Every structure is written in C-alpha cells, then in structure tokens.
Amino acid sequence: MTYDLLIGQQSYSSWSLRGWLAFAPFDIPVTLHKVEIYGPTFYEDVAAFGAARTVPAARTPEGGMLTDSMAIVWHVAEAFADRGVMPKGAQERAEAMSIISEMHDGFKALRAACPVNLRNAWAGFEASPEVLADVARFEDILSRVITRSGGPFLFGSFTLADAFYAPLATRLLTYGLPMSNTAKAYAKAIVTHPSFVEWREAGMKETQEIARYDKAPLERVPFPTFS
Ligand SMILES: N[C@@H](CCC(=O)N[C@@H](CS)C(=O)NCC(=O)O)C(=O)O
Known part of the structure; x- marks a missing residue:
C-alpha cells in the first residue's frame, strides 16, 4: 500500500515539499522518485512517470495518477479522513x-x-x-x-x-x-x-x-x- 511520489530537487521545489507533507506527517507510506526540475530531461522524466508537465505527481497504490498538488491533497483528505489529515469540525x-x-x-x-x-x-x-x-x-x-x-x-x-x-x-x-x-x-x-x-x-x-x-x-x- 505504497504511494509513489514524483518530486523535484528537495532544496528548491516548494510544490514537491507540499506533496511530501501530504503523506509523511500522517504515516502514509510513500516512495520518492526524484527528477531534476529545469534539467535537460525533465519533461521526458515526468512523462515516463505518467505525469503532467510539473512536479509533484503521485501514483496511488491502485495505479491512479494525481498530477497536481491539489489533486493529491483532495485524494488524501478523502482516502485518509480517519488520520486527522483535515480539521475535525x-x-x-x-x-x-x-x-x-x-x-x-x-x-x-x-x-x-x-x-x-x-x-x-x-x-x-x-x-x-x-x-x-x-x-x-x-x-x-x-x-x-x-x-x-x-x-x-x-x-x-x-x-x-x-x-x-x-x-x-x-x-x-x-x-x-x-x-x-x-x-x-x-x-x-x-x-x-x-x-x-x-x-x-x-x-x-x-x-x-x-x-x-x-x-x-x-x-x-x-x-x-x-x-
Ligand atoms: N500546479 C502544479 C504546479 C507545480 C509546479 O509548478 N511545480 C514546479 C516545480 S516546484 C514545476 O514542476 N516546474 C516545472 C515547469 O513548470 O516546467 C501543482 O500544484 O502541483
């Protein structure tokens, strides 16, 4: 039951950080796949993952693709509603x-x-x-x-x-x-x-x-x- 998360450089990519923080703090198993944003093969690397043209992107354990940080949080909010991922009220x-x-x-x-x-x-x-x-x-x-x-x-x-x-x-x-x-x-x-x-x-x-x-x-x- 592991998610795959496509990310850019961890010192630079703020959207990738958001992707990571949608999983890790809630103990949702996630495997990172790092690509070089603005590098020569970035778009090929992202396409090979099945993503759109940006990071982050996540693959669900069932193979669903989440190609935007909003889609990732929306999915996590729904799939892990019992883990305190969103406020209670x-x-x-x-x-x-x-x-x-x-x-x-x-x-x-x-x-x-x-x-x-x-x-x-x-x-x-x-x-x-x-x-x-x-x-x-x-x-x-x-x-x-x-x-x-x-x-x-x-x-x-x-x-x-x-x-x-x-x-x-x-x-x-x-x-x-x-x-x-x-x-x-x-x-x-x-x-x-x-x-x-x-x-x-x-x-x-x-x-x-x-x-x-x-x-x-x-x-x-x-x-x-x-x-
Ligand atoms: N709408 C996207 C934006 C993500 C985004 O802009 N990511 C940057 C890296 S932090 C990126 O992939 N830039 C590459 C490009 O725009 O060519 C999301 O929220 O997931």
Missing part, C-alpha cells in the same frame, strides 16, 4: 479547503519574488508593496485560524493546510520578511516538524545550483533551524 474543514485553494492560486507576488531555497537564508531582501500585501494576507489567515485553534499549526495539529503553507512560512523566515510573534511561532513549528527536517536534510545533500533560486548578490546566511 465542519467549519474548520471548509476553511482549510479554502486556504489550501488560495495558496494554490494566490500569493503570486511573494512566490515569484522569493523562490524557495532550503539551503540558506538571505540577508538584505527588500520586499515590494505587492510582496508585503501577500505577507499581510498570510498574517490575516494566521490570526484568524491560529488564534482560534491555539496552534502550533493552523488548525491545532498538523493538517493538509500546513502541508500547503509550509513553504510560505519558510519564505518569511529565509527572506527576513516582517513576522508577528504568531507567524514566528508557526514558522518554527513547521521547520522543526520531523517530516520537514527529513526533507530538508535530503535537500542539503544536493549540490546542483539553479540560477533562478539564487538571490545573489544578496548575502547567504544560515537557514534558521531553531536547534
């Missing part, structure tokens, strides 16, 4: 689905200006008004859901909503963006979660540099691990 579940969707299609300025790079953080990043508006929207969500749940994750314990917001939390940390105490505590909970730590450790073994994830001439500073 109906209102919270609706909100979780809403903010997952918002993440999938939103936060575009922040995502574009601040590519994920789990190897290090950057000093001296200057955020545009559009990026700051995305940060403010994230804080709105946090203040609504975490104030009610009490944290440490969005809806109390780790759910699929956190799988989607984890790369946003790391962006705030690694680009030195303004963070409330709630956001800082949330980001700490994400980067110290054992499944995140396992993923990042694998990413740290990668050596290839991809220019679009490099923010030089900004100075590289250590990734905050809170250890």
Whole structure:
C-alpha cells in the first residue's frame, strides 16, 4: 500500500515539499522518485512517470495518477479522513479547503519574488508593496485560524493546510520578511516538524545550483533551524 511520489530537487521545489507533507506527517507510506526540475530531461522524466508537465505527481497504490498538488491533497483528505489529515469540525474543514485553494492560486507576488531555497537564508531582501500585501494576507489567515485553534499549526495539529503553507512560512523566515510573534511561532513549528527536517536534510545533500533560486548578490546566511 505504497504511494509513489514524483518530486523535484528537495532544496528548491516548494510544490514537491507540499506533496511530501501530504503523506509523511500522517504515516502514509510513500516512495520518492526524484527528477531534476529545469534539467535537460525533465519533461521526458515526468512523462515516463505518467505525469503532467510539473512536479509533484503521485501514483496511488491502485495505479491512479494525481498530477497536481491539489489533486493529491483532495485524494488524501478523502482516502485518509480517519488520520486527522483535515480539521475535525465542519467549519474548520471548509476553511482549510479554502486556504489550501488560495495558496494554490494566490500569493503570486511573494512566490515569484522569493523562490524557495532550503539551503540558506538571505540577508538584505527588500520586499515590494505587492510582496508585503501577500505577507499581510498570510498574517490575516494566521490570526484568524491560529488564534482560534491555539496552534502550533493552523488548525491545532498538523493538517493538509500546513502541508500547503509550509513553504510560505519558510519564505518569511529565509527572506527576513516582517513576522508577528504568531507567524514566528508557526514558522518554527513547521521547520522543526520531523517530516520537514527529513526533507530538508535530503535537500542539503544536493549540490546542483539553479540560477533562478539564487538571490545573489544578496548575502547567504544560515537557514534558521531553531536547534
Ligand atoms: N500546479 C502544479 C504546479 C507545480 C509546479 O509548478 N511545480 C514546479 C516545480 S516546484 C514545476 O514542476 N516546474 C516545472 C515547469 O513548470 O516546467 C501543482 O500544484 O502541483
């Protein structure tokens, strides 16, 4: 009963991280298949897996293909409803689905200006008004859901909503963006979660540099691990 998950480089691919966090924190067996995003054979490698033109993609134990991160969370929410993958209350579940969707299609300025790079953080990043508006929207969500749940994750314990917001939390940390105490505590909970730590450790073994994830001439500073 193992899922196969197609991923990109673990230090760079934020959508692949979301895919991983849709399985690992819930002890859903998953086998990783890594391809090199933006490498010369990327589209062939993805097609060979039976996927669309992006990572992540997952194959269910029955052979069903899930070719988008939304399809993955939708499937996991349905197939593993008894494992706490979504909040218990109906209102919270609706909100979780809403903010997952918002993440999938939103936060575009922040995502574009601040590519994920789990190897290090950057000093001296200057955020545009559009990026700051995305940060403010994230804080709105946090203040609504975490104030009610009490944290440490969005809806109390780790759910699929956190799988989607984890790369946003790391962006705030690694680009030195303004963070409330709630956001800082949330980001700490994400980067110290054992499944995140396992993923990042694998990413740290990668050596290839991809220019679009490099923010030089900004100075590289250590990734905050809170250890
Ligand atoms: N809609 C996709 C987006 C995934 C996505 O953009 N993945 C990036 C890697 S993080 C990718 O595969 N990029 C390759 C490309 O766009 O050619 C999802 O949510 O699963």
